[in-house]
Amino acid sequence: xxxxxxxxxxxxxxxxxxxxxxxxxxxxxxxxxxxxxxxxxxxxxxxxxxxxxxxxxxxxxxxxxxxx
Numbered sequence: 001x002x003x004x005x006x007x008x009x010x011x012x013x014x015x016x017x018x019x020x021x022x023x024x025x026x027x028x029x030x031x032x033x034x035x036x037x038x039x040x041x042x043x044x045x046x047x048x049x050x051x052x053x054x055x056x057x058x059x060x061x062x063x064x065x066x067x068x
Contacts, residue, residue: 032050039045047056 030048032048035047035049035056037045037047046059048059049056
């Protein structure tokens with residue numbers, strides 16, 4: 001029984017660490033939604049859509065949207 005409690009405690013700590021990282025990343029997310037489209041040449045385009053701009057703004061490959 002002690003081994004099970006230790007295992008559950010360890011798993012709880014891992015999940016809390018994951019939750020902390022996810023919450024931190026979600027604070028930096030821009031409002032709106034991501035729309036993914038493909039062109040005639042089978043290239044993928046990413047558009048940042050908001051309530052005011054339903055068509056979206058093109059996201060260049062060089063623009064960094066990484067969540068730190």
